Amino acid sequence: MRYAISHLSGLIAADVRQVAREVLLARRPPSRATLEGVVLEFGPGVSEELRGAIALGGYERREREIISATLRPDDVVLELGAGMGFITTVAARIAREVRSYEANPEFARAAAATVARNHARATVTNGALMRSPHAATVPFHLHEHFWASSLLPIEGSPTIEIPVFDFAQACAGSTYLIVDIEGGEVELLSGPLPGIRAVCVECHPAVVSRQAITGMLASLFEQGFALDLAHSQGQVLYLERG
Numbered sequence: 001m002r003y004a005i006s007h008l009s010g011l012i013a014a015d016v017r018q019v020a021r022e023v024l025l026a027r028r029p030p031s032r033a034t035l036e037g038v039v040l041e042f043g044p045g046v047s048e049e050l051r052g053a054i055a056l057g058g059y060e061r062r063e064r065e066i067i068s069a070t071l072r073p074d075d076v077v078l079e080l081g082a083g084m085g086f087i088t089t090v091a092a093r094i095a096r097e098v099r100s101y102e103a104n105p106e107f108a109r110a111a112a113a114t115v116a117r118n119h120a121r122a123t124v125t126n127g128a129l130m131r132s133p134h135a136a137t138v139p140f141h142l143h144e145h146f147w148a149s150s151l152l153p154i155e156g157s158p159t160i161e162i163p164v165f166d167f168a169q170a171c172a173g174s175t176y177l178i179v180d181i182e183g184g185e186v187e188l189l190s191g192p193l194p195g196i197r198a199v200c201v202e203c204h205p206a207v208v209s210r211q212a213i214t215g216m217l218a219s220l221f222e223q224g225f226a227l228d229l230a231h232s233q234g235q236v237l238y239l240e241r242g
Helices: 002-026 048-055 061-070 086-092 105-117 167-171 185-189 210-222
Strands: 032-035 038-041 076-080 097-102 122-126 128-130 137-141 159-166 176-179 198-202 225-227 236-241
Touching: 032 048, 038 086, 038 105, 061 086, 061 198, 061 236, 076 086, 086 097, 086 105, 086 122, 097 105, 105 122, 122 159, 128 137, 128 167, 128 185, 159 167, 176 185, 185 198, 185 210, 210 225
Parallel strands: 076 097, 076 176, 097 122, 128 159, 176 198
Antiparallel strands: 032 038, 137 159, 198 236, 225 236
């Protein structure tokens, strides 16, 4: 009986959230919003669904809760996948330094604008990071939903060339990694991470295989990282080196 009531309450809450979301999306889409004190402006690439998520406060909730609880004032952050620059700005309010990379040129500009608008101490660079890159640029596959764009091929998607940088060089001096790069996390986190004490990574099992994600985690465990279940949430994992 208790389970049935709890389950029914969950369904009602989900319905209320859905109705609220539909009401928000039915309105004229706002051109800006404030979330956790961060002012975000919406360009043409930001979907109404994403605007609704921001308006309801759910945007990047898992990441911001993990970062707020685990990031230290003396950390130097390397962020892979800046998106709109929201997490970049949240991290910059805590950490000593934040260096962020965003592969999508449109959103690299948006992230840099978010950082400047909110007077955050962070840098945003357009480009991808790879281990031992062999060329100065790399193909980047655009998706109609910006967050789904990827270095991995997407059938029928337009492709552009973006700058590529050496991961090891970009990582030098960093202590904390924030990674949300639509499957690219497997390659970068499956190798050595000298000097890194903590990793906040969103895994993408719909893009890369569970076996690949398992291999990535095995590599992290071998380097002395432990999975912190108290802070990890769903597909967003937090690992710390002991």
